[in-house]
Amino acid sequence: MGTKERRQREVAEREALFLDVALELVREESLLNLQMSRIAEKAEYAVGTLYLHFSSKEDLLLALVTRTVKDYYDLTRKASEWKAPSRDRMFAVGVGDLVFVKKHPDYFRIVQYILCEVAWNAASEQRKQAFHDANRPGLKLVSTIVEDARRSGDLEIDGQTAEELALGVWAICSGYHNFTHAEGLLNHLSITEPYFLMCRHLQNLLDGYHWKPIAGPAEPQAISALIERIKKEVFPEDLCNAA
Amino acid sequence: MGTKERRQREVAEREALFLDVALELVREESLLNLQMSRIAEKAEYAVGTLYLHFSSKEDLLLALVTRTVKDYYDLTRKASEWKAPSRDRMFAVGVGDLVFVKKHPDYFRIVQYILCEVAWNAASEQRKQAFHDANRPGLKLVSTIVEDARRSGDLEIDGQTAEELALGVWAICSGYHNFTHAEGLLNHLSITEPYFLMCRHLQNLLDGYHWKPIAGPAEPQAISALIERIKKEVFPEDLCNAA
DNA sequence: CCATTTCATGAATAGCATTCATAAACTATT
């Protein structure tokens, strides 16, 4: 009964096509202007067919994010497998965000939107579940770093689980992505390099976790140098053009 | 020519009424179901009149947020005027968030939505400007705490401006508010008390800033006690019922 | 009291997400 399998494959390919097309449209004309009918048209299918795959527009966006989350965790994996002290690996996870935004400039924008109650509740239960499932391996990677750190004595966890510590890092990243998307918000604070500042605050947080070796009040140059080193050593294939 | 002034006052009152009604509707039936026609109806005006005030639905939401931001900074003011070490005052700003969500459970939800590119770009330039202006005094208060800390030697700023330091705190808070709004996201990580964890990570960040007196790996009980003390001493009138 | 400007109204418009009756394609059976 190979027919059924071929069919399944075709359906999966079509779904992938829809997501590809949706992403292209977001890139071309922003999330604001994304229309279901345009997606169908560009993919050369009927709107109804699109709705055979996704229960709503938000459902499609969550699917898109869920698919991309795997690419994102590829960077996390590279960070976690890097031959370096646990603290630097953890920091590299954050630098991964920085690298990822260059490659997928719309990803965090869509995440921000989809995590809003309004959008989140418009997605199907299955998609939400799939999103959670897709996140699990990434969280595992980060937890592994934390556990390594503990084992090697770099980190004495003060009653916080690995996931909890990771959430602090995630919160800072998430917060900065948010601010960055509201045009004018940061200019207003004369902040021109939000992602660099994000890195500094990640370092500060890790210092606050007492994660050795403590960076202390490092000069900006030192952090810049570390960021550059991580980009080259950990994410050599993920850097865009002449960034 | 008092006529003109009376008229202005009336218009301002009507605008306030619209915002009151909008907030009530959000509370009653969620942001997702907020409809412009319902707002107009409930306020006993025509839809067209509503659009005399707000250029779009998002414009109205940004106006709502902008109005409430002042209440929010009342808490920040209390925190910054508290007779306590600068570090505790800074922490109290974060605890203010916690107190504020109880009182205005929809505020951060709306902020999260309005800061999404999609919504942000649908608001008028004037509103965005007003939002920035409304935020300035709050930022000033926080900067004052940072400068006090520097003056008293509690904090040796390592090349970061007061605003930059404050942004780190803001990022953590903002990140946590986000996670909290995506139903199921944190349960999935077995995190049941996000705002308590937020407070811990704020402490960790302040430690990372080397803001004296360093809290170190404080037991949860100590942080809980401090939170409770701040609630009672700093925000006595802002606590809801038997929270 | 009339002319003119300003303001308020809500029915009409318009944009899109979503549905669903219909047709096409495919599968199984004789």
Next chain:
DNA sequence: AATAGTTTATGAATGCTATTCATGAAATGG
């Protein structure tokens, strides 16, 4: 290979709401 039955694809029609704008009412001022 013809037929009946089942599954899948279609896109015109629906429906919901934000937004507009022609119309009339009210205020202003001479």
